Amino acid sequence: MSNLVSVLKNGSLSNTNSNANFPSMSNWLDDIFNRDLPSVFTSNFNTGISLPKVNIKETADTFMVEMAIPGFKKSDFHLELDNQVLSISTETKEENEHKEENYTRREFGYSSFKRTFNLPESVNDEKINANYKDGILSILLPKKEEAKQKPARSIKVS
Known part of the structure; x- marks a missing residue:
């Protein structure tokens, strides 16, 4: 099979297959992996x-996360906290x-996640505070004094 790439009038690329009777390899793989699996395979998966x-x-x-x-x-x-990157992760195993x-x-269970955030330079990394209560992880990221927003003030014209 030969795949041709043609340029449409709008400038986008289009793949055309010279033998339209056979599905392309990517369509064939999509069909296999997107097919509904029997519940035997998916009941306790992931x-x-x-x-x-x-x-x-x-x-x-x-900032409040x-x-x-x-x-x-x-x-x-x-x-x-490593070089202005905050990483939050957990890992649990159950047997x-x-x-x-x-x-x-025997039953085995495993779950984990990791989220990372690039912190702005305005965060005072010495005063970061984390709290976990009622299923909510709260992370307080205080700003440096020079980065805090100052209230509006009037300037007297002399």
Whole structure:
């Protein structure tokens, strides 16, 4: 098969296949991987947490990062600051074993995530504070004094 690339009138590229009776390799792979799998294969597949959503709020004095991550302990979180990059991660492993007379059933679970944020130069990295309460991880990123927004003031004309 030969694939030709033609330029359309609007300047975009279009792939054309000289033998239209056969699907292209990418279409064939898409069909395989996008096909619905039987529930036997998907019932307990990838039950770990997905990447948590983040809310970021800026005030005159701080940035506030909030992540909804229920079901963890404070000790499960790892926060690191390296060269103005804040990394937030967690990793949990679970193993259950149930023994009966004729069989043993073992279940293993693993979930993890890692989010990274490039912090602006205006953040005072010496005073970053994190709190985990009611399933919400809150990280307070105070601004440096020179970066804080100053209130409006009147200037007297002389």
